Amino acid sequence: MRFAAISSAVCVGLLPGASATIYYAGVAQSSGEFGAWSPTQTRGTGLPGRFGVDYSFISTSxxxxxxxxxxxxxxxxxxxxxxxxxxxxxxxxxxxxxxxDYFKQAVDYITKTKGAYxxxxxxxxxxxxxxxxxxxxGSVIGNTSDSTAATTAQxxxxxxxxxxxFADNGKVMFGLMNEPHDMPSSLLVSNLQAAIDAIRASGATNLIIAPGNAWTGGHYWTKGGSEANSxxxxxxxxxxxxxxxxxxxxxxxDFSGGHTECTQDPATNLAGVTAWLREHKLKAFITEFGGSNTTACTTMLNGILDYMAANDEYIGWTAWAAGPFWGTNSPCCTDQRQLGSLEPGSKAAGGGPSLYDTVWLPVLQKKVPELLQWEGPASVNGGELRTKP
Known part of the structure; x- marks a missing residue:
């Protein structure tokens, strides 16, 4: 994520011929990237960092x-x-x-101990x-005009x-990069294709999830002229x-997740990317979305979840965000108020209910499908649906 009048209802908008299924549903675990931020932009801040002190990957509980x-x-x-x-x-x-090894322990706990993806x-x-x-x-990967930049080959x-x-663990999906932005789309495609080619050359057949440019925003997918993701x-x-x-x-x-008020109708804003997915016979995950605990956000969060459930271009989602190091801070959607996160057990700064209590449980939890894929490798085509074993 990056740091008006509201409709009383959100149109779901099922495209003609759609028969939708969500196979994967869950939450983003954000804390493994923590500990490096510097208000003075001091290069090298927080590197390598202390695992369990400056950053962590998951809380097993x-x-x-x-x-x-x-x-x-x-x-x-x-x-x-x-x-x-x-x-x-x-x-x-x-x-x-x-x-x-720390990272693998977290991934193995999710996939092998808990049986999730x-x-x-x-x-x-x-x-x-x-x-x-x-x-x-940081330097844009593949930028040949920047002598400090990592290369596409790297x-x-x-x-x-x-x-x-991770090739022997089909429950692991490869998200190639979080939110590329402000770079030529041709360079982005070159980088992503290099990653795809290397992954397949390694022998891994795992599901790959590839982002777009412009923060991979669905609302902007068909915009931007010649640079448009579409x-x-x-x-x-x-x-x-x-x-x-x-x-x-x-x-x-502004689609940043930085504000308390929800004002953007997801069905309207996702129409272009959904049509593009259908045109090219592609499937998608929405791996970041979120909202605050306002009435309008409840309506629109229900709207985006209903939209995905109604359009077969979408096979999965992860809400932003849980993770063990948020504390009373909020990952999005609160104008920097400390209302906690989607992490179970988190609290707001005043000791009151967190976003887990006020957004996840009453809103998002109700939209987790009863039937999901629990066995077999992750696939763009999905797998057998069942209740949690």
């Missing part, structure tokens, strides 16, 4: 509640490229093995070498190595045929 009680089957797990591939190594196939989320905005002031700091090498390490992202090719599109869609005035 939070994952337990979400999976066992709330019956979600999907967790999106964020991490920083600069911790997985320290600056002294550079981006590529050489990892900090201690850091990777996990999306790997390099939370880097298609940038590498300086996460101090994300989402804008990005491919990174994904080839990461994929090889002109580029369908050019990606996957020899395994197991590729989905990654979309983010917030409901506030």
């Amino acid at each position: 939070g994952v337990d509640i979400m999976t066992d009680q709330n019956k979600v089957n999907l967790h999106r797990v964020a991490f920083l490229l600069e911790r997985m591939c320290p600056l002294e190594y550079g981006l590529g196939a050489k990892f900090n093995e201690t850091h990777f 996990a999306i790997l989320d390099p939370h880097n905005y298609m940038r590498y070498n300086d996460p101090s002031s994300q989402p804008f700091s 990005f491919g090498a990174f994904w080839g190595e990461l994929a090889k390490r 002109n580029w992202i369908h050019k990606l090719t996957d020899p395994a045929g197991n590729l989905a599109i990654d979309i983010h869609e917030y409901l506030d005035q």
Whole structure:
């Protein structure tokens, strides 16, 4: 995520011929990217950071509640490229093995201990070498005019190595990058294709989730002239045929998730990208969306969830955000008020109910499908639906 009058009802909008199924539903686990922010934009801040002190990946108790009680089957797990591939190594196939082991423990807990699915989320905005002031700091990967930038080939090498390490776990999905922005769409496609090629060359057949440019916003997918995602992202090719599109869609005035008021009708704003998905016979996840605890946000959160459930282009979603290190802070949608997060057990700054209590339980929880995929590898075509075992 990036830091008026409201309709009384949200139109769901089922496209002709659609027969929709959500196979994967859950929450983004955000905390693995924490600890690097610097208000003075000091390069190298928080790197490598102290695991369990400056950042962490999941709370096992939070994952337990979400999976066992709330019956979600999907967790999106964020991490920083600069911790997985320290600056002294550079981006590529050489990892900090201690850091990777912490990450793998989190992913294995979700997928092997709890039997759910996990999306790997390099939370880097298609940038590498300086996460101090994300989402804008760091060099754009593949920018040949920047001598400090990691190359497209290095990005491919990174994904080839990461994929090889999870190739035997079909419950792991590869989210190629969080929210690329402010770069040529042709370069984005080159980077993404390099990653796809390296993943398949590693022998991994796991589901890949590819983002668009412009923060991968669904509302902007067909906008931006020649740079529009709708002109580029369908050019990606996957020899395994197991590729989905990654979309983010917030409901506030500027689609950033930074404001309390929900004013953007999701059915209207997603119409263009949904038609594009249908035209190119593609499927999608909305891996970030959210809203505050207002009445208007309740209406629009129901609207976006109903929209996905009604249109077969959408096969999964993760709400933003849970994670063990939010504390009383809110991940989105509160104008920086400290109302807690979607993490079970979190509290607002005053000790009152958190967004888990006021948004997840009364709104999002009711939209988690009773039948989801719990067995077999993740697939763009979905799998057998069943209640949680």
